[in-house]
Amino acid sequence: MKNPTLATVVFLKNKEGKICLARKKKAIHHEGGEISYSLGTYNGYGGKKDEEDVSIEDTAIREANEESGIKSKKEDLKYCGKIFFFWPNNKDKISADMEVSFYFLENWEDEPKEGKEMGVPEFFDVENIPYDEMMNGDKLILPKMFAGEFIEGNLFLGESRFEELKIEGEILKLK
Numbered sequence: 001m002k003n004p005t006l007a008t009v010v011f012l013k014n015k016e017g018k019i020c021l022a023r024k025k026k027a028i029h030h031e032g033g034e035i036s037y038s039l040g041t042y043n044g045y046g047g048k049k050d051e052e053d054v055s056i057e058d059t060a061i062r063e064a065n066e067e068s069g070i071k072s073k074k075e076d077l078k079y080c081g082k083i084f085f086f087w088p089n090n091k092d093k094i095s096a097d098m099e100v101s102f103y104f105l106e107n108w109e110d111e112p113k114e115g116k117e118m119g120v121p122e123f124f125d126v127e128n129i130p131y132d133e134m135m136n137g138d139k140l141i142l143p144k145m146f147a148g149e150f151i152e153g154n155l156f157l158g159e160s161r162f163e164e165l166k167i168e169g170e171i172l173k174l175k
Helices: 056-068 138-146
Strands: 005-012 019-023 028-030 033-035 045-048 077-086 098-105 122-124 151-157 162-167 170-173
Touching: 005 019, 005 056, 019 056, 045 056, 056 077, 056 098, 077 138, 098 138, 138 151
Parallel strands: 005 098, 077 151
Antiparallel strands: 005 045, 019 122, 028 033, 077 098, 151 162, 162 170
16 A cells, blocks of 8 residues: 655635635646646645655645745644545555645735746635636535535546545535
């Protein structure tokens, strides 16, 4: 059984309760290739854990700071849960390819800005998140997070879109 790649996604939340999203300038890469349909979609800030990161929280802060240009501390992260991702070429569907921890960050310094990996940051009201311009699974995961629920589940990626999402024991089909 292989160990999944550890990664994070951090959503900046300003004092008005708006969520910061930016468009991905790079596709999600994995051992079998890339998830090209992730390119250009809105997302939070994040990435993979590397050897220098002591903890997954260190990864979250490093990635948020590098990708958005802000300054923040791991003590200010609010953990929201994790999703286990399974790539399209994963035949056993037992061992996840990636384990992604999700966080909110409400306290930071400086204004987020465009970087090499993420486009121009935009703040959205929770009621107006552009789910149709995000990865398909986000419309199932993020409303739970934004409602204050803890998230955990498995997400099976298809060749061109997410196929099914399992959260809290129920399977949710995507069309």
